[in-house]
Amino acid sequence: MTAVPTYVDLKVIVNNGSNVQIRFDNGSYISIKSSSQFLVRNDSYVYITTPIGSNSIINNVSTNFYILFVTNDSVVNVTFVKSHELNSSSSPSVDLLGVGLGVMALAIYLIIKRRQ
Numbered sequence: 001m002t003a004v005p006t007y008v009d010l011k012v013i014v015n016n017g018s019n020v021q022i023r024f025d026n027g028s029y030i031s032i033k034s035s036s037q038f039l040v041r042n043d044s045y046v047y048i049t050t051p052i053g054s055n056s057i058i059n060n061v062s063t064n065f066y067i068l069f070v071t072n073d074s075v076v077n078v079t080f081v082k083s084h085e086l087n088s089s090s091s092p093s094v095d096l097l098g099v100g101l102g103v104m105a106l107a108i109y110l111i112i113k114r115r116q
Contacts, residue, residue, distance in 0.1 A: 008073050010046065011037040015079040018054055023047040040070050048076060055081050 013035045014020055023029040025044045030036075040046060048066040050056040057079045058066040068076060 005042050007039040008042050008070060009037055010040045010068075010070060010073075011035070011075045012048070013075065013077045015077070016081065018056075018080045019051055020078050021049045023049070042071065044070055046070055048078065050078065050080070057081060 017033050019031055019033055021029055021031050046068045050064045052064055056064055059077055
């Protein structure tokens with residue numbers, strides 16, 4: 001038999017503070033400007049939003065909207081940055097070398113398959 005907690009801790013760490021809104025499954029929400037910790041229902045969704053037009057990084061993703069399915073104690077990092085700090089090195093990019101190698105491997109596989 002396994003005990004499953006009804007409520008778990010959610011810690012939201014806000015760096016370079018601005019307004020962060022946390023919405024819960026039941027429709028209620030909390031607006032915070034600094035790091036906070038509170039209890040949330042286990043196995044529920046939490047919607048985290050930042051003001052539109054602000055440059056924010058939520059859990060290493062450059063976005064203004066983040067959805068978290070809470071199953072255990074969790075920590076969410078929200079960082080507000082100046083627009084010139086967001087550059088191509090900090091945002092995810094497609095590695096074209098990996099894509100090219102994948103296409104070449106697929107072509108070789110198809111050529112070998114066709115000859116058999």
